[in-house]
Each structure stands twice: as structure tokens, then as C-alpha cells.
Amino acid sequence: MAARRKRNRQRRRRGRFGGLYKLLSFLIIFAALLAGCVVFFRVNQVVVTGNSRYTTEEIIAASGVEIGDNLFLVNRPQTAQSITRRLPYVESVAPVHRLPDTVEIHITECVPAAVLPTEAEGWWLIDARGKLLEQGDSAIGRDLPVVLGLTPTTPSLGAATTVEPEQQSRLEGLRGLLTALSKRNMLDGLGEFIDVNASNVIYFDYGPDLTVAVPTAGNFDQRVFSLQRVLETFQQRGEAVTGTLDLTYGDDQARLLTDRWLPETTIVRGGSPDGAIPADSGTVPVPPDFFGGGDQAVPAPEDGGQAPAE
DSSP, X not given: OHHHHHHXXXXXXXXXXXXXXXXXXXXXXXXXXXXXXXXXXXXXXXXXXXXXXXXXXXXXXXXXXXXXXXGGGOOHHHXXXXXXXXXXXXXXXXXXXXXXXXXXXXXXXXXXXXXEEOSSXXXXXXXXXXXXXXXXXXXXTTTSOEEESOOOSSOOTTSBOOOOGGGHHHHHHHHHXXXXXXXXXXXXXXXXXXXXXXXXXXXXXXXXXXXXXXXXXXXXXXXXXXXXXXXXXXXXXXXXXXXXXXXXXXTTOEEEXXXXXXOSSOOBOTTSTTSBOOOOTTOOOOOTTGGGSXXXXXXXXXXXXXXOOO
């Protein structure tokens, strides 16, 4: 009986400390694994993809990642934020850990879409979202359209464009238009100006001899799709599209007027022989009711205005 009682006491003692032994064993194993990661998984190389404007060295320097850093301690959100903050042309960053010793950084770069002039802060390149990419003089971005009718407030490199409250709807309209054109890879067709001076209509130069009018607010994807279909229709006919294409009537209507709308503002650009963008000869200011009617009705698109999947 005495031996049996002794064995029972030993079992109870082991059961009482069994949980503690398991916890200690787990902690010891975890500490050993962690120490192994710290010692062995060191960054030996940094690979950068998707970059064209910035060199690999510039992106690595902006990331803050250094050879010898612990791979698992490289903070991916912090790395992405550091790059986008220091390099304004970077739109997005996707850092990835590649075992055993590599950090891969994939870059998506911003595409300049227009030029935004200011009175005191020079001229700025912006992307479709309105991000300020680069500052220069009037010669900057000579192949890009000039935005008329916006006055940026306190512009700074890499920041989003901001304006006074009374111009906010115009800025949002500009972003919507540029984004819709970007989705359909149609930014290259933009000409010399995007005029947002009017409160309800955006006029922009598209192609060699065409001005397009769209509402300041609305379905820009549909309007750009309509523009694309009109251009395709005239191309199939072998005819040039000239004049003013009015897309302000609605999603299902488009009218082509023979007279071309042009801005009254003279756009002075550095580096040109005469210092200004040439205007068509014989043009006169357009009256406010210019879009009251149309010379030629254009067939409406039939298969929707959704942009193709990227």
C-alpha cells in the first residue's frame, strides 16, 4: 500500500508540472528558431523590377534596405512608403521577401499626363491622379497638354494637387477625364490644352485638329468610350475628324460641329520659335451658346463604355 501511495504522489507531481514543462520546451524551441532566423537569414541582394526613370541604386537607397539586414525584419509597408516619399515618379511599390536572402522590389511608375502652370511656383508635370511629379519652367513637358483654369495652392513635389474650394469640382473633373483616357491608353492623343475654366464643361485638344467637349462631372469612362468610337468610325471611313466634338448631350449622343472651339488664353511655352503655341488662323471667341446645336449627329456607341480589363 505504501508503494502504491508513493507512485500516486509521483504521478500527481508530474501532472502538476507537465504544462509548465511543455511551455518551457515550446519557448526554448521558438527562441532557437528565432535566433537561427536572425543569424542565417540576412539580406544578400536587393532586386528591383519595373523601374525605368530611376536607377536600381536610387531605388535601393530610397528604400532604406541594406545588405546584411535581417530578411524578416525588413518592414515592407515602411519600405514602400519610404520609396514613394523620396521618389515622386513612383506610383506604387511591392516589396517581397525571397528566401533565403533576397528582397525583391517591384516598382510601378507614374506617367506624366499634363502640365499645370502657376504664377509663382513655375510649371508642374502631373499624372492622371493630379500628383505633382516635377517642377520646371514653361519648357517642361512640351509634348503634354497645358491645363487652363486651375490655380494650385502650395504645390509641393510628390504631393497631390490642391486648389481653392471653388475650383475643386474642376480639379475632380480633370482627374476623372485623365484617368478615363489613361484606362483606354488614349493619353497620347491629347494635344495642346485642357481648358477647365467653365464650371460645367471641359474642353480639350485631341488629335491634330479636333476639340472635344465633355461635362465637368459624370461618367467619364462612357464619354471617352464615345470619343474612341467616333474616332474609329471616321478612321474606317477614311475621313479626318475636325471641328468640335460635343459629348455634353448625354451618354448616348455626340455631335460634331464644323467650327472648332479654341481657348481665348494664349499659352506661352518656352523654347518655341515665337514663344507661344500657334492658334488656328481666323479664330474668334466662341459665344456661350456655341453648343446649342450641332452640324452633324454622330451615331451613339452600342456596346457600353466599360474600359477593357488590364
